[in-house]
Amino acid sequence: MKASKKNFAKKISVDYGASLSGAIGAGGLSEGDLSKISAFVKNAVKKLNARRASGEVGFAELPDDLKNASDIKKYADKLKGKCRHFAVLGIGGSALGPRALIDALAPSFYNMRDLAGRGGRPRIIIADNISPEFVKGIFDIAPVSDTVFNVITKSGTTGETLSIFSAALAMLKKKTGESWKKHIVITTDPEKGYLREFARKNGIDSFPIPSNVGGRFSTLSSVGLLPAAVAGIDIKKLLKGASDAEKICFQEALLSNPAALYAAVHYLFYKKGRRINVFMPYEEKLATVSDWFAQLWAESLGKKKDLKGKDVFVGPTPVKAKGVTDQHSQLQLYTEGPQDKVVTLLSVEDIDSFKVPKMGDFIFGGRDIAELFKAEEAGTALSLTEASRPVVTIKMPKVSVEYVGQLIMMLEAATAIYGEMLGINTFDQPGVEYGKVIAKKILAGAGKVQSNRGNKYRV
Amino acid sequence: MKASKKNFAKKISVDYGASLSGAIGAGGLSEGDLSKISAFVKNAVKKLNARRASGEVGFAELPDDLKNASDIKKYADKLKGKCRHFAVLGIGGSALGPRALIDALAPSFYNMRDLAGRGGRPRIIIADNISPEFVKGIFDIAPVSDTVFNVITKSGTTGETLSIFSAALAMLKKKTGESWKKHIVITTDPEKGYLREFARKNGIDSFPIPSNVGGRFSTLSSVGLLPAAVAGIDIKKLLKGASDAEKICFQEALLSNPAALYAAVHYLFYKKGRRINVFMPYEEKLATVSDWFAQLWAESLGKKKDLKGKDVFVGPTPVKAKGVTDQHSQLQLYTEGPQDKVVTLLSVEDIDSFKVPKMGDFIFGGRDIAELFKAEEAGTALSLTEASRPVVTIKMPKVSVEYVGQLIMMLEAATAIYGEMLGINTFDQPGVEYGKVIAKKILAGAGKVQSNRGNKYRV
Numbered sequence: 001m002k003a004s005k006k007n008f009a010k011k012i013s014v015d016y017g018a019s020l021s022g023a024i025g026a027g028g029l030s031e032g033d034l035s036k037i038s039a040f041v042k043n044a045v046k047k048l049n050a051r052r053a054s055g056e057v058g059f060a061e062l063p064d065d066l067k068n069a070s071d072i073k074k075y076a077d078k079l080k081g082k083c084r085h086f087a088v089l090g091i092g093g094s095a096l097g098p099r100a101l102i103d104a105l106a107p108s109f110y111n112m113r114d115l116a117g118r119g120g121r122p123r124i125i126i127a128d129n130i131s132p133e134f135v136k137g138i139f140d141i142a143p144v145s146d147t148v149f150n151v152i153t154k155s156g157t158t159g160e161t162l163s164i165f166s167a168a169l170a171m172l173k174k175k176t177g178e179s180w181k182k183h184i185v186i187t188t189d190p191e192k193g194y195l196r197e198f199a200r201k202n203g204i205d206s207f208p209i210p211s212n213v214g215g216r217f218s219t220l221s222s223v224g225l226l227p228a229a230v231a232g233i234d235i236k237k238l239l240k241g242a243s244d245a246e247k248i249c250f251q252e253a254l255l256s257n258p259a260a261l262y263a264a265v266h267y268l269f270y271k272k273g274r275r276i277n278v279f280m281p282y283e284e285k286l287a288t289v290s291d292w293f294a295q296l297w298a299e300s301l302g303k304k305k306d307l308k309g310k311d312v313f314v315g316p317t318p319v320k321a322k323g324v325t326d327q328h329s330q331l332q333l334y335t336e337g338p339q340d341k342v343v344t345l346l347s348v349e350d351i352d353s354f355k356v357p358k359m360g361d362f363i364f365g366g367r368d369i370a371e372l373f374k375a376e377e378a379g380t381a382l383s384l385t386e387a388s389r390p391v392v393t394i395k396m397p398k399v400s401v402e403y404v405g406q407l408i409m410m411l412e413a414a415t416a417i418y419g420e421m422l423g424i425n426t427f428d429q430p431g432v433e434y435g436k437v438i439a440k441k442i443l444a445g446a447g448k449v450q451s452n453r454g455n456k457y458r459v
Numbered sequence: 460m461k462a463s464k465k466n467f468a469k470k471i472s473v474d475y476g477a478s479l480s481g482a483i484g485a486g487g488l489s490e491g492d493l494s495k496i497s498a499f500v501k502n503a504v505k506k507l508n509a510r511r512a513s514g515e516v517g518f519a520e521l522p523d524d525l526k527n528a529s530d531i532k533k534y535a536d537k538l539k540g541k542c543r544h545f546a547v548l549g550i551g552g553s554a555l556g557p558r559a560l561i562d563a564l565a566p567s568f569y570n571m572r573d574l575a576g577r578g579g580r581p582r583i584i585i586a587d588n589i590s591p592e593f594v595k596g597i598f599d600i601a602p603v604s605d606t607v608f609n610v611i612t613k614s615g616t617t618g619e620t621l622s623i624f625s626a627a628l629a630m631l632k633k634k635t636g637e638s639w640k641k642h643i644v645i646t647t648d649p650e651k652g653y654l655r656e657f658a659r660k661n662g663i664d665s666f667p668i669p670s671n672v673g674g675r676f677s678t679l680s681s682v683g684l685l686p687a688a689v690a691g692i693d694i695k696k697l698l699k700g701a702s703d704a705e706k707i708c709f710q711e712a713l714l715s716n717p718a719a720l721y722a723a724v725h726y727l728f729y730k731k732g733r734r735i736n737v738f739m740p741y742e743e744k745l746a747t748v749s750d751w752f753a754q755l756w757a758e759s760l761g762k763k764k765d766l767k768g769k770d771v772f773v774g775p776t777p778v779k780a781k782g783v784t785d786q787h788s789q790l791q792l793y794t795e796g797p798q799d800k801v802v803t804l805l806s807v808e809d810i811d812s813f814k815v816p817k818m819g820d821f822i823f824g825g826r827d828i829a830e831l832f833k834a835e836e837a838g839t840a841l842s843l844t845e846a847s848r849p850v851v852t853i854k855m856p857k858v859s860v861e862y863v864g865q866l867i868m869m870l871e872a873a874t875a876i877y878g879e880m881l882g883i884n885t886f887d888q889p890g891v892e893y894g895k896v897i898a899k900k901i902l903a904g905a906g907k908v909q910s911n912r913g914n915k916y917r918v
Contacts, residue, residue, distance in 0.1 A: 001619035040722030092787030108596025112570055112582070117599065123571070127782045128640045132811040132828050133858075140576065159823055160783060164832060166818035193817060216789070272475070275797060284590035295788035302792025304846075315796030317735060318789075319778055324619060326889060328674070329754035330777075333761025335890035337774030338734060352591040359625035360653060364618055364902075369591050371902065372622060377476060378896035386893065387763075399592075404520025430793035432786060434845065439838035441822075443830065 019390035046421035058212030063243035076229035085142035090152035095128030097219030098227035241405025249413035258412035263316025281346035282323035290320035461878035478849035499786035503879035517671030522702035530608035535688035554587030556678030615652025700864025708872035718872035740805035741782035
């Protein structure tokens with residue numbers, strides 16, 4: 001095997017050259033490391049494909065549902081000029097996916113633009129916390145009579161989401177009378193749950209989340225597509241990009257599959273003690289892709305038990321960063337601190353530019369801003385490799401709807417492949433359930449709980 | 460020594476009870492561990508105090524400069540009704556500090572409120588990246604003729620900041636003619652540098668950053684105070700809070716000093732192999748305090764060499780999180796993944812509330828939202844300790860301007876004390892300089908650079 005840089009024509013690619021020992025010294029990988037692992041990776045991809053074939057795992061099929069995308073686009077286009085605010089009530093994947101899409105693909109500062117600057121489309125407000133002042137703030141800036149609430153919860157039982165929804169519902173009924181139903185659109189399980197029933201009974205618009213798609217893998221379902229379409233993003237092109245990536249990201253041959261390559265490089269470094277993956281997009285518009293990725297990676301791969309029920313306490317820790325901003329924040333630690341990290345640079349090849357005007361003897365005056373930006377990115381990559389820190393670069397030809405679709409599918413596939421390599425269940429989240437149980441006990445028991453270990457909590 | 464919970468009347472406190480072996484089992488600390496380290500900590504605080512006395516380190520003196528705060532308040536109040544946008548051109552500490560203050564203390568969704576909702580004050584736009592589309596977006600939403608640009612760079616040479624400034628300046632001269640000078644306010648070194656000279660020559664309003672205060676410790680200087688005051692935040696009360704914390708955070712006795720306690724607990728766990736500090740405020744308004752803290756912690760403590768010049772490659776990794784949101788994202792990893800983390804919960808005791816309306820058989824209907832919020836926080840804390848993960852809680856009585864002032868001073872002091880314990884220079888950042896050198900080489904050499912190690916980069 002050769003060629004550390006895998007290019008896929010007009011596609012996202014993964015370049016692991018800066019993680020090889022030739023670039024970073026003894027702590028780096030060799031091409032032999034990749035060769036040795038290729039059969040293991042192949043087997044992991046096979047297992048994942050078997051899960052797909054059995055219908056257990058549905059995220060990779062999402063790009064095929066063009067009918068749903070059409071329905072969503074119709075609904076979204078009708079909102080144009082009809083309301084000024086679109087509030088997404090969702091948490092976890094139901095918030096992180098929509099936010100990443102809108103930040104990446106709607107005009108910069110979308111919500112701060114006036115109506116014309118938004119092409120007549122509503123602001124998108126994402127309500128993913130229940131801090132009381134935050135929730136009140138939402139109702140301050142988005143009067144219910146001028147707002148459509150998109151309630152997103154697959155199970156129909158997410159406490160945070162339903163709490164805000166019930167507050168919105170009470171206000172809607174008071175302020176808009178009979179037309180309250182037009183101010184709600186529900187994204188939930190196609191068949192089951194309280195919200196599905198609520199939508200049916202009241203004739204409320206709704207879109208499905210397929211039952212074999214979990215929250216953190218749901219960005220390309222109605223969860224992400226509806227808010228994105230409302231903001232004017234071309235969701236069919238998004239799915240086209242995802243579909244293009246799907247064709248290469250489930251291939252068994254390591255060097256033909258950027259998702260497998262990304263997973264394999266991180267797996268190898270994890271085994272060498274590098275348990276932190278710093279995910280650093282060089283492009284402000286992709287900054288919240290880091291938040292989305294952090295959930296995907298952390299919740300999928302952080303597991304106590306493997307598939308055989310053995311305690312493994314495994315999981316790489318994703319750290320969010322962004323360039324060039326965090327060169328002035330976290331880079332010091334990444335170049336000089338402990339050798340416990342791999343840095344993922346998400347690099348955009350073709351970025352927009354403008355000329356920096358001359359000013360005094362300012363050394364960048366007269367240069368293209370894109371040139372400065374790219375030089376800083378290169379400076380970061382080189383200062384990391386000089387300090388023997390591995391860098392993996394995901395290269396996006398540009399920030400377009402197709403490539404963002406590719407990126408999402410690629411990273412989802414990479415996560416699922418990595419999960420198979422670790423021998424864990426990528427798709428469950430037992431660790432978050434215990435906290436919910438305790439919270440409910442506290443609420444039931446007048447604020448007093450004693451845990452198994454004897455720890456007490458009073459509110 | 461007893462009492463794991465140190466209370467300071469009407470002050471921020473640090474509760475390390477949930478990191479003791481009684482709470483989390485064998486991996487926890489004992490009160491004996493704290494006793495044993497107290498002389499070492501005392502010595503670290505002494506060294507820090509000697510640096511303060513010599514004038515080398517200035518951040519702890521910032522609350523005393525009430526004259527500067529008065530000048531800033533006067534300037535800020537004059538802007539009310541005069542311009543609709545206030546653009547902060549700064550990066551690193553010059554952006555993270557102002558953002559944390561405004562998010563914490565201005566009304567939620569400040570920038571999305573209308574003029575009346577902002578009390579007649581300008582929006583605050585923070586320009587801390589040079590992605591071309593992001594920069595263009597700033598000029599789209601903030602037309603220069605209705606904007607004041609606050610250029611913040613201590614050295615007066617920060618390339619990113621000056622690039623945006625030179626673009627703004629060219630536009631201002633074109634659009635506002637002779638009055639361009641009124642659209643600029645400069646925050647920089649009191650004596651030196653290009654911007655100080657520029658301000659002098661052109662009679663432009665300016666505020667000082669004391670020369671012994673570094674970027675990441677500058678939030679309580681003009682850097683943070685000016686944008687905060689423009690948003691209507693009472694900066695004198697902020698400084699009062701910081702001053703209250705200063706009185707206790709440089710004391711030598713471990714159990715009387717919450718900053719020393721916070722540093723000591725983290726130091727002990729770092730030595731036990733827990734190198735990741737998850738910083739998780741439970742309050743949406745404090746979410747970007749995490750970003751600010753991540754820079755403070757990473758850039759101050761991530762160092763290759765100790766003060767004797769020996770290679771140590773030391774530094775805890777800060778990870779940003781927020782409650783309740785990230786219960787649905789990263790908590791799975793924190794409770795089930797590797798035992799390599801300490802979780803800091805930043806807990807607000809007194810939060811606002813409203814009653815969740817009843818809806819169907821929704822179990823939280825009729826409850827106070829604050830009760831739900833607090834139960835979730837408790838659920839998180841208990842699910843971590845049950846899984847033998849140490850938790851340190853910083854308790855804030857409420858989110859008020861005084862307590863935010865306390866919090867900033869406390870965390871700055873904790874960082875500086877931790878740095879002394881590690882025997883490193885908390886206040887430099889040699890690792891970020893190398894990247895800048897490479898970037899300049901690339902710009903000078905037509906996009907081609909070969910590094911010491913033989914790595915090449917082309918743009």
